[in-house]
Amino acid sequence: MIKAVLVINTQGKPRLTKFYGFLTVEKQQELIRSVFGVLCSRAEKVSNFMEVDSIFGPDSRLVYKHYATLYFIFVFDSSENELAMLDLIQVFVETLDKCFRNVCELDIVFNYNKLHSILDEIISGGQVLETSSTEIMRAVEEISKCSLPPSPPSLPPSVMSESASNSISLVPKTVSGWRSR
Amino acid sequence: MASPSLMDTLFQRGLDDIIKGVRHQQSSTESIFISRVIEEIRREIKSTDLQTKSTALQKLTYLNSIHFIDMSWASFHAIECISSPTFSHKKIGYLAISQSFSESTPVILLISNQIRKDLKSGNEFEVSLALDCLSRIGTVDLCRDLASEVFILMSSSKVFIRKKAIGVVLRLFEKYPDAVRVCFKKLVESLEGSDSPIVSAVVGVFCELSAKDPRSYLPLAPEFYRILVDSKNNWVLIKVLKIFVKLAPLEPRLAKRLVEPICDHMRKTGAKSLVFECIRTVVTSFTEYESAMKLAAAKIREFLMEDDPNLKYLGLHAISIMAPKHLWAVLENKDVVIQSLSDEDPNIKLESLRLVMAMASESNLMETCRVLVNYALKSDPDFCNEILGSILSTCCQNVYEVIIDFDWYVSLLGEMSRIPNCKKGEEIENQLIDIGMRVKDVRPELVRIARDLLIDPALLGNPFLHRLLSAAAWVCGEYVEFSRNPVELMEALLQPRTSLLPSSIRTVYMQSAFKILIFCIHSYFLQKEDMTSEVSDLASKRQCSESSDLATGKALVQSDQDEGFNPRESNQSYEYPSVVDTGDGQSSTPTFMEKKSLMHESIVNLLNLMELVLSPLSGSLDVEIQERACNVLGFIELVQQEFSNPLIRKEANLDREEVIASRVVEWVHDVFTEELGPVSVTAQDRVPIPDELVLKENLTDLEAICGGVELPAPGSFSLTSPYYGESAVFSVSNLQAEEDSEPSTESTSLLTEHRKRHELYYLPSEKNIIPANDYPPANDPSSSINTNDATEDLVKLADQSLVSKRKPNHAKPRPVVVKLEEGEAAPVVSKKPELKDDLLSGAIHDILLGNEAKAASSQSNPSDKSSSKRKGKAKHVDLLDSKENLAVGEQPNHENPSSRRSKHRGDGKQKSKKSKGKKNGDGREDDGEKESQKIRDHHGRHKSRQRADAPINVVPQTPDIPDYLL
Known part of the structure; x- marks a missing residue:
């Protein structure tokens, strides 16, 4: 069972947080802070595991990968394989890369919803359901298509049509989206 | 109504604006900006326009997950969003719900109908949204209400939906166990499917389920076995292995079947994750299979040779799983392990430290500890304390099992406490006292070490060592008779820097000082008594009170010659009379009693010193300190009278007062010398x-x-x-x-x-x-x-x-x-083995009983001889295994003698299985046979059945497997 998926940047700012059990925001914040506290003290080129029993309770494991300015972190328990989880991080990042063409931190900052769509295709309720990035991509694209067409009556369709540049933003009909065109 | 909504919509800030806005803020103004945004959201979210509402909700969801803003107040708005016909609104709503709803969210029941509606939707992505949401927030009520819908979706024609439905099953079972009746069959059927993602999801579900209650899933072992052999998907294989790790201890015969395919995977696969999982499975569950262990060890070796720190770490980790039973695996990789101790990776260092300690034995412990302590001196504080901690815990295992030379160990403890970063004061404290109480012969050395610790004023400055010092003080007080120089100890205990200690430890110091004082006075009296007898014999009054050796006439004669400088020495510096004593060079065991005596002057000095130090403490605010100080001062007052005028009394015979004092001292001394041994927990x-x-x-x-x-x-x-x-x-x-x-x-x-x-x-x-x-x-x-x-x-x-x-x-x-x-x-x-037998796993018990039932049927011994049972156990299992092997052939359930036994085990519980309802169709046609066989075997079985009643519910379930397995 996967307990949490986190993306934190090297300054400790969370970019994506997903906990598969309910936690209060205070608790979430505390966990992220302590994880980052340990992470940033680790040297480069060391193993990708962290002992986190003290943070997440007994039977918790954590793997992370460090890409450029971001840490991708999976927290899970003994029914997952550590190396497989590392592979899964790889799958996740590869999918992001395909989605955004050379993904960078900014993509992740501004595509909050798409990120969740992708993650939800991979993991559902803490279980890994899909590990093929092509399958994930296919589903995510379908979902994006689903999200777009029914334009709300309150906005003229012309605003809609192109603002969905890269089909990234799920809220394209905003002032800024409109201006940026 | 429409126009404000339109205005709001037109000028509503979207998520991107918020993100940009937050990015432009300084960290100081960020929270102000966010609270302004929240105000805005609170206004917008009330809009009747779903577009406005959902955008507001989306912003809130974002702020909740990234900036940890509370959003529980918006739960009803989230429900409104999922009821929107528009997919994007739904999506926002579901995300908000799964992120913020908990069991205690009051409105959670309101979503039941909407979820049901979405589960029935024609749009597979809407269905998927609803399923995702359910798998995260499903409550008892929700799961009960929606179980049948999920069940229908498990048979959906679309793989996408089926996969997601299976993802919900775990939550469903957990919250509403009755759902098992509806869905379990379907779930098992899905195992047989050819759609890889489905099998992967189902196996994942079973992996989670079997982690909680493995026994129930034993009957599915054949299914999992088939997957283990056939599947090409590493994900699935890993999960199946995880399941088998749980099942293997319950059914010993599984191991035999599994070892080969697992080793096969280990040899063939290129995926490190699968290799590692195979290794882990073998080293945890199949430790008796020599060849498999060898192969695992070889693979581990490969891991250790890799440059990738992950593999190295996992390799070391796997070895440490092996270590308790197969130490050879550690020894084989000794070089790598030692080398890894200086790895830059903290995980690897820790793991190798554990292994180094696992290798420690009676013979190499001293060397190992020496190396580690030296290493601890050089490493960073955290790891230094890890090292010290593991040395301490290894050495005290099983009541210091590995330690032969306690003198060495005690001095090691002393050495460790001097390491600058040492934070293990408490553990060292416990061990010092524990060893003192348990090991008599080490006490002289212990007192020496304790003395060294006490007289070092630097140690008093380190708060982590205070506990340790209290142990040292206690040791000195308790075993003062081994001390070479009690006076010196006393000075150490009363040194000014003790004011740095917390009061609880200071009281220990005071009590110890008191013990030492009593000891000194007592031995003074003792020596005086001896002297008087000697004096009368020798009629040498000249130096009677100064003569420093007692008990033997020989010593006295010898000391007579040295006596000359003794009084001076003690007058000038009473702290170091030991110098004189060692000069005698007469005793091999350095107990105080034999070596020297105390001068009258030094006793007086002691009393004065103590009075001087303790007087101010009698006004201490800490009651404990105050009380002890007063007690000691009272005692000093009593005794001091005896010594107040030493020169007059020196040669006089004991007068009445002195007798009283000496008796008081003797009593207290008796109290103190009485040893308090460790007390058993029981x-x-x-x-x-x-x-x-x-x-x-x-x-x-x-x-x-x-x-x-x-x-x-x-x-x-x-x-x-x-x-x-x-x-x-x-x-x-x-x-x-x-x-x-x-x-x-x-x-x-x-x-x-x-x-x-x-x-x-x-x-x-x-x-x-x-x-x-x-x-x-x-x-x-x-x-x-x-x-x-x-x-x-x-x-x-x-x-x-x-x-x-x-x-x-x-x-x-x-x-x-x-x-x-x-x-x-x-x-x-x-008695003991029987107790143990009760605790043995039901499966082994059953096998044993099966064997004995056979024996019993041939009229041998009805009473159970536990000793013979134990001896026979290994053999029996082997025997059975070999027979099992034969039975593994094509038609296992037919009446060939070798398979009979396994049938015996099965048939007894056939009924219970039937009533439980079959989960699997295998082995149906054999029922008739079984019934008849049951009758035939009845006589042979009933004896073992009687005994089988004792181990509660364990036995009735195990017999399920054989039918499926074969």
Whole structure:
């Protein structure tokens, strides 16, 4: 069972947080802070595991990968394989890369919803359901298509049509989206 | 109504604006900006326009997950969003719900209908949204209401939906177990499917389920086995292996079948994750399979040779799983392990540290510890303390099992406490005291180490070491008779820097100082008494009070020659009379008594010093300190009269006052010298209940409840100390009778009396209960008195001559003691294995019973001989395995003799299985056969059945497997 998926940047700012059990925001914040506290003290080129029993309770494991300015972190328990989880991080990042063409931190900052769509295709309720990035991509694209067409009556369709540049933003009909065109 | 909504919409800020806005803020203004945004959201979210509402909700969801803003107040708005016909609104709503709803969210039940509606939607992505959401927030009510919908979706034609539906099943089962009836069959069927993602999801579900209650999934073992052999998907294989790790301990025959395919995967696959999972499976579950272990070890070796720190770490981790049973695996990789100790990766360092400690044995412990302590000096504080911690915990394992030379260990403890980063004061404290109490022969060295610690004023500045210092102080006080120089100890205990100590530890210092004082005065009196007798003999009054050696005339003669400088010496610097004493060079054992005596002047000085230091403390705000100070000061006052005018009294005979004082001192001394041994955890159990207490009657029913829990205690207790083995068998009333017949207090020392009376409840520390392979205390006079067993004496003697330096460990770990006892106390031995048998896994028990049933049917022995049972166990299993092997062939259920036995086990419980309902269609056609066979076997079985009743529910379930397995 996967307990949490986190993306934190090297300054400790969370970019994506997903906990598969309910936690209060205070608790979430505390966990992220302590994880980052340990992470940033680790040297480069060391193993990708962290002992986190003290943070997440007994039977918790954590793997992370460090890409450029971001840490991708999976927290899970003994029914997952550590190396497989590392592979899964790889799958996740590869999918992001395909989605955004050379993904960078900014993509992740501004595509909050798409990120969740992708993650939800991979993991559902803490279980890994899909590990093929092509399958994930296919589903995510379908979902994006689903999200777009029914334009709300309150906005003229012309605003809609192109603002969905890269089909990234799920809220394209905003002032800024409109201006940026 | 429409126009404000339109206005809001037109000028509503979207998520991107918020993100940009936050990014442009300084960290100081960020929270202000966010709270402004929240205000805005609160306004917008009330809009009737779903577009506005959902955008507001989305912003809130974002702020919740990234900036940890509370959004529980918006739960109703989220529900409104999911009821929107627009997919994007729904999506936002579901995200918000799964992120913020908990069991206690009041409106959670309101989503039940909407989820049901979405589950039935034609749009697979809407269905998927609803399923995702359910899998995260499903409550008991939601799961009950929606179980049937999920069940329908599990048969959906679309793989996408089926996969997601299976993802929900786990939550469904967990919250609403009745869903098992509906969905389980479908779930099992999905295992057989060819759609890889489906199988992967289902196996994942079973992996989670079997982690909680593996026994229920044993019947599915054949399915999993098929997947293990056929599947090409690494994900699936890993999960299946995880399942088998859980199942294997329950069904010993599984291992035999599994080892080959697992080894096969290990050899062939290129995926490291799968290799590692195979290794882990083998080293945790299949430790008896030599070839598999060898292969695993070889693979681990490959991991260790890799540059990738992850693989190295996992390799070391796998070895540490192997270490307890297969130490050779560690030894084989010794070089890598030692090398990894200086790896830059903290995980690897830690893991290799564990392995180094696993390798430690009696023979190499000293060397290992020396290397590690040196290493600790060089490493960073955290790892340094890890090292110290693991040394401490390894050494104290099983009551210092690995330690032979306690003098060395005690000095190592001293050395460790001087390491600058040491934070293990508390653990060292415990061990110092523990060793002091348990190991008599180490006490002189212990006192020496403690002295070194106490006189070092630098240590007082480190708060982590305060606990350790309190142990040192206690040791010095308790075992002061081994000290070379009590006066010096006293000075150390009273040094000004002790004010740095917390009051709780300061009191220990004071008490220890008091003990030392008593000791000094007592030995002064003792020596004086001796002197007077000597004096009358020799009529040499000249230096009687100054003569420093006592007890032997020889020593006296010798000291007479040295006497000349002694008084001066002691007048000038009473701190170091030991210099003089060592000059004598006469004694090999440096006990204070033999080596030197105290001068009158030094006693006076001691008294003065103590008074000087303690007087201010009698006004201390801490009651504990104040009280002790007052007590000691009162005592000093009493004694000081004796010494107030030394020159006059020096040569006079003991007058009455002195007699009083010396008796007081003697009493207190008696109290202090009485040793307090370690007390067994189970000591309380051995206290007989007095007649007037009516505890038992009230607790009879309670005993029935706790019976199972308490049962092992008396048994294991009697095993701890062979000496009391017999008496432990006595009933409580017996003990009590003994107790009553004992004469009441007579001796002056209450403690001695107490000890005498309650001998039983003291640990055998002084009683010299020595397991045969243990080392007896070298100078324990009481030991020979108490051992009435001649053979034991012999053993002891032999041990003594072999290893003079080794010390006894009392309260040895149980396993060792059990072994020892076999010869001595037959009844106890026969009891123990039975207890153990109860605890054995149901499966093994069943096999054993199956065998015995056979034997019984051939009219051999109806009574169960536990010893023979134990001996036969290994053989029986082997036998069975080989037969099993034969039975594994094509038509296992036919009446060939070799398969009969496994059938025996199965048939007895056939009924229960049937009533439970079949989960799997296999083996149906055999039922008729089984019934008939059951009748045939009935006679052979009933005996074992009787016994099988004891191990509660374990047995009835295991027999399910054979049918499926074969």
